[in-house]
Amino acid sequence: xxxxxxxxxxxxxxxxxxxxxxxxxxxxxxxxxxxxxxxxxxxxxxxxxxxxxxxxxxxxxxxxxxxxxxxxxxxxxxxxxxxxxxxxxxxxxxxxxxxxxxxxxxxxxxxxxxxxxxxxxxxxxxxxxxxxxxxxxxxxxxxxxxxxxxxxxxxxxxxxxxxxxxxxxxxxxxxxxxxxxxxxxxxxxxxxxxxxxxxxxxxxxxxxxxxxxxxxxxxxxxxxxxxxxxxxxxxxxxxxxxxxxxxxxxxxxxxxxxxxxxxxxxxxxxxxxxxxxxxxxxxxxxxxxxx
Numbered sequence: 001x002x003x004x005x006x007x008x009x010x011x012x013x014x015x016x017x018x019x020x021x022x023x024x025x026x027x028x029x030x031x032x033x034x035x036x037x038x039x040x041x042x043x044x045x046x047x048x049x050x051x052x053x054x055x056x057x058x059x060x061x062x063x064x065x066x067x068x069x070x071x072x073x074x075x076x077x078x079x080x081x082x083x084x085x086x087x088x089x090x091x092x093x094x095x096x097x098x099x100x101x102x103x104x105x106x107x108x109x110x111x112x113x114x115x116x117x118x119x120x121x122x123x124x125x126x127x128x129x130x131x132x133x134x135x136x137x138x139x140x141x142x143x144x145x146x147x148x149x150x151x152x153x154x155x156x157x158x159x160x161x162x163x164x165x166x167x168x169x170x171x172x173x174x175x176x177x178x179x180x181x182x183x184x185x186x187x188x189x190x191x192x193x194x195x196x197x198x199x200x201x202x203x204x205x206x207x208x209x210x211x212x213x214x215x216x217x218x219x220x221x222x223x224x225x226x227x228x229x230x231x232x233x234x235x236x237x238x239x240x241x242x243x244x245x246x247x248x249x250x251x252x253x254x255x256x257x258x259x260x261x262x263x264x265x266x267x268x269x270x271x272x273x274x275x276x277x278x279x280x281x282x283x284x285x286x287x288x289x290x291x
Contacts, residue, residue, distance in 0.1 A: 024249065028242030029226065029267060029286035033077050034250070036280045045084045046070075047275040051105030051115070051154070051201070052255030054268060060257065061113065061128070062270060067100030069113070069130055074268065079283055085130035087115065092131075104154025104201070105255070106162060116164050118150035123164055123181065136162075139186045141177070151179075152254070153202035155210060159233055163210065165191055165199045172196070178236065189235050197225045205258035205265055207291070210236060213256040213269065221247040226256075226267065226286075243286065251282050263287055 039046040051063030058074040062081070071082040086094045087102060094100075104116035104123075112133055113126045121142040125134040142150070149168035156162055161182035169176045175190040176199060191199060191212065201213035205228075214225040224245045230238035251271035258267050265288040273279035 024223070024244050024246035026243050026245075026286075028228070028240060028289050030289055032263070032266070032285040032287055034282055034284045035077065035079060036282050037079055037081075039281070045086075046081070047273050047281060049270045049281055050103050050152075050254040050272045052257045052268065052270045053105050053107040053113070053203075054257040054259050055107070056206075056259050056261070058261075061105060061107070062255065063102050063105040063115065065101055065103060065272065066275075067095045067102050069126070069128075071128070074283075077285065085128075087126060087130045088132055090132055090135070101150075103150070103152045103254075104164065106154045106156040106203075108156055109160060114154060114156065114162055116151035116154040118145075118152070119147060121145045121150040123151065123154065123162065136181060137184075137186065139179070141179070141186075152198075152200045153212065155202040155204050157204055157210075157231055157233070158208050161233065163189070163202065163231075165202060165212070167198050167200065169193050180234075182233075187234070191229075191236060192239060194227075194241075200254045201256040201269075203256050203258045204231070205267075205288075206260040207265070209238075211242075211256060211258045211267065213253060215253060216247075218247055222250065222252050223247045224250055224253050224269070240290075242288070250284050251280055253284060258288075 045068045048064040049062050050065040054060035062070045067087040068084045073080050099120045101118040102115050106114040116123045123136045151164045152167040153165040164179045178189040178191050180187045196216045197214035199214050210229045212227045216223045226243040228240045229236040253269045254272040255270040267286045269284040271282045273281045
């Protein structure tokens with residue numbers, strides 16, 4: 001009887017996995033390329049890339065979830081990294097482990113970088129050398145986040161507002177809160193929740209719309225979804241699902257940057273390898289099909 005139960009259970013799991021595997025589409029994006037990036041020799045600080053911000057010319061920054069910032073460039077699809085700088089606290093020292101889980105990255109118009117953190121949930125402003133310039137006010141709502149369920153997605157809107165989205169909403173039927181920092185105060189908006197996907201990255205594209213990177217996880221595999229929203233300065237609307245991959249199509253994609261290039265509007269994604277040698281650090285590129 002036990003073997004029959006095991007066979008039946010295996011069939012159910014296989015059926016479920018097959019359904020997940022087949023449930024993908026790319027209605028709004030064209031796949032361009034993928035590139036695995038190896039850690040440079042003697043660079044144990046490389047890996048765990050969770051934030052990405054690129055300018056139109058391909059220069060920009062990548063952020064690790066251990067409090068390191070890399071200046072980088074993208075040229076003809078290849079990726080080159082400069083030296084890492086360590087994010088520092090108010091006293092000038094590197095962030096201690098309980099404060100260094102940096103997840104979201106946004107480049108502001110004045111050249112400063114906004115960084116969102118999990119663990120000790122907050123958004124801080126840094127210069128490009130890793131020096132703390134300003135710690136933004138921490139609203140009481142941040143205290144209700146779980147230890148590993150904080151502000152994964154961070155983007156700067158065309159009007160300069162910061163939009164920060166946590167990884168969890170607290171219930172599959174509840175929208176994700178979107179915290180908007182504008183005019184020195186935090187305001188509230190909502191990101192609709194659709195199924196099991198969780199937001200891990202966001203960026204405003206050259207079209208002024210918000211692109212939200214989401215992931216789902218099953219049996220050591222990830223699948224990715226990208227949704228796009230109109231933004232009027234107060235609320236999200238006009239939801240479009242541009243991409244939903246099957247499991248194991250890509251790795252643990254966490255960072256997103258959307259920019260205008262000679263190829264069109266390109267969505268560049270980076271995977272977090274969790275500092276594990278069995279996982280790759282990969283850059284994946286798509287091009288937006290629709291205006």
